[in-house]
Amino acid sequence: MSSRQSVDWIALDADDTLWHNERNFTAVQSRFRELLRPYHSDEWIDERLYATEMRNLAHFGYGIKGFTLSMIETAVELSEGRITGREIAVLLDMGKEMLATPVEVLPGVEEAVKELAADGYALMVITKGDLFDQETKVARSGLGPLFRHVEVVSEKREADYARILERYNIAPERFLMVGNSVKSDILPVLALGGRAVHIPYEITWAHEHVAEDVRHERFARLDSISELPAYVGSLGG
Numbered sequence: 001m002s003s004r005q006s007v008d009w010i011a012l013d014a015d016d017t018l019w020h021n022e023r024n025f026t027a028v029q030s031r032f033r034e035l036l037r038p039y040h041s042d043e044w045i046d047e048r049l050y051a052t053e054m055r056n057l058a059h060f061g062y063g064i065k066g067f068t069l070s071m072i073e074t075a076v077e078l079s080e081g082r083i084t085g086r087e088i089a090v091l092l093d094m095g096k097e098m099l100a101t102p103v104e105v106l107p108g109v110e111e112a113v114k115e116l117a118a119d120g121y122a123l124m125v126i127t128k129g130d131l132f133d134q135e136t137k138v139a140r141s142g143l144g145p146l147f148r149h150v151e152v153v154s155e156k157r158e159a160d161y162a163r164i165l166e167r168y169n170i171a172p173e174r175f176l177m178v179g180n181s182v183k184s185d186i187l188p189v190l191a192l193g194g195r196a197v198h199i200p201y202e203i204t205w206a207h208e209h210v211a212e213d214v215r216h217e218r219f220a221r222l223d224s225i226s227e228l229p230a231y232v233g234s235l236g237g
């Protein structure tokens with residue numbers, strides 16, 4: 001019974017699972033490099049920005065606001081204070097542009113999510129990031145009405161998932177998490193006794209990278225979200 005118990009709750013990660021995200025950061029980071037090129041090499045700029053972001057996660061959490069502040073802090077550090085007010089204004093504008101970037105839903109997402117909803121699965125979004133930004137992205141994606149709940153969390157560790165399952169009274173064996181990050185979407189859910197499906201995205205942020213491959217009876221990797229409804233159907237009950 002335990003390993004074949006049917007899934008009735010499906011949670012989807014948002015960034016790089018439902019819509020493009022990481023490539024927006026990558027594009028802004030290349031403009032950031034251009035701004036600091038008079039002071040340092042591209043590699044050193046990337047390295048220092050990443051170090052600042054990691055240090056600042058504890059202060060600002062995930063999302064565009066924290067990233068923008070980390071760009072400013074790195075620019076001040078790498079220019080040894082010579083960065084101008086005008087250049088800082090450019091960085092702030094880059095952050096605001098990111099927040100205003102149109103939500104581009106990934107291919108096959110709308111069809112797959114609609115099919116899962118029509119098949120009677122209860123759907124939710126579980127995502128990290130800025131609360132306001134993520135809520136407006138769900139609304140702008142047009143997918144909002146298909147989800148029963150949208151959970152914006154500060155971290156996606158085992159305890160964070162446990163809290164969500166408890167809040168909605170969901171047994172782990174009835175729960176499937178789908179996402180592009182092995183570290184955040186897959187491993188903590190498997191540890192909790194749930195199922196997980198990995199759908200890789202074209203780019204993985206260094207912070208989400210894990211070295212080892214996943215082998216687990218409650219885990220699958222799919223090339224596309226279009227394969228998800230058939231996979232879920234194959235789990236049986």
Ligand SMILES: [Mg+2]
Nearest residue numbers: 013015016180
């Ligand atoms: Mg993601």
